[in-house]
Amino acid sequence: MIIALNNKCNLNKEEYLDYMNRLNEINTTHHLILCPSTLHLGITHLKEASLGSQNVSCFDNGAYTGEVSTDQLKSYGVEYSIIGHSERRQYQRETNEEIHEKLKQLLKNNIIPILCIGESLEERKNNQVFSILKEELEVALKDLTPLEQEKVIIAYEPIWSIGTGIIPSIEEIEEVFQFIKNMVPNSKVLYGGSAHEENIDSLKQCLLIDGYLLGGLSLKIDKLEIFLKKVN
Numbered sequence: 714m715i716i717a718l719n720n721k722c723n724l725n726k727e728e729y730l731d732y733m734n735r736l737n738e739i740n741t742t743h744h745l746i747l748c749p750s751t752l753h754l755g756i757t758h759l760k761e762a763s764l765g766s767q768n769v770s771c772f773d774n775g776a777y778t779g780e781v782s783t784d785q786l787k788s789y790g791v792e793y794s795i796i797g798h799s800e801r802r803q804y805q806r807e808t809n810e811e812i813h814e815k816l817k818q819l820l821k822n823n824i825i826p827i828l829c830i831g832e833s834l835e836e837r838k839n840n841q842v843f844s845i846l847k848e849e850l851e852v853a854l855k856d857l858t859p860l861e862q863e864k865v866i867i868a869y870e871p872i873w874s875i876g877t878g879i880i881p882s883i884e885e886i887e888e889v890f891q892f893i894k895n896m897v898p899n900s901k902v903l904y905g906g907s908a909h910e911e912n913i914d915s916l917k918q919c920l921l922i923d924g925y926l927l928g929g930l931s932l933k934i935d936k937l938e939i940f941l942k943k944v945n
């Protein structure tokens with residue numbers, strides 16, 4: 714299973730170094746992808762895990778103050794990049810079009826995108842789940858060949874589930890995963906949103922899940938270890 718660890722904007726330098734050492738001691742057969750704060754990429758040394766970023770610029774190197782390019786990320790060993798996280802869509806007002814630009818830039822430079830999609834609670838209540846997901850996928854993946862599409866890891870993260878402790882029912886997850894897999898055949902699809910060591914037994918009943926994107930749990934090494942042991 715793919716287990717992507719999204720540290721978000723957490724851990725100062727000292728805390729991160731300690732965290733990284735503890736992460737390196739974990740023994741697991743799962744494919745861990747650590748996505749720390751951009752600031753910590755340069756001090757990261759991983760034994761088994763792969764390195765990912767939490768964002769990327771859609772431009773090459775140049776006069777783009779505050780941006781981080783694919784060239785820079787690659788020079789630090791970054792192989793994956795989260796894009797379209799709901800927190801960036803919400804706080805940085807990222808649009809599907811911008812996410813599409815970032816996705817193209819990543820693929821062009823051989824970094825694997827982890828594309829986050831998901832509906833808000835209001836959208837779910839209004840029966841808009843599938844129209845929202847369809848639009849997010851269609852715009853982000855437009856003009857890509859089927860082979861390029863397959864490279865993209867998709868993370869389904871219902872916004873109402875992120876950081877809330879609430880997860881969708883297995884039927885709801887299955888319905889969405891089937892929908893995504895029909896739209897983007899052969900791509901890996903992760904579940905994200907309050908996945909932790911206490912609900913993994915329930916989540917893993919959904920056999921369509923190819924892995925997880927963990928936020929809060931990524932920071933709690935003891936609980937993460939329990940989670941990794943319980944995942945199939």
Ligand code: PGA
Nearest residue numbers: 875876906907927928929
């Ligand atoms: P959470 O976050 O696991 O803390 O809910 C997941 C995410 O936002 O990627």
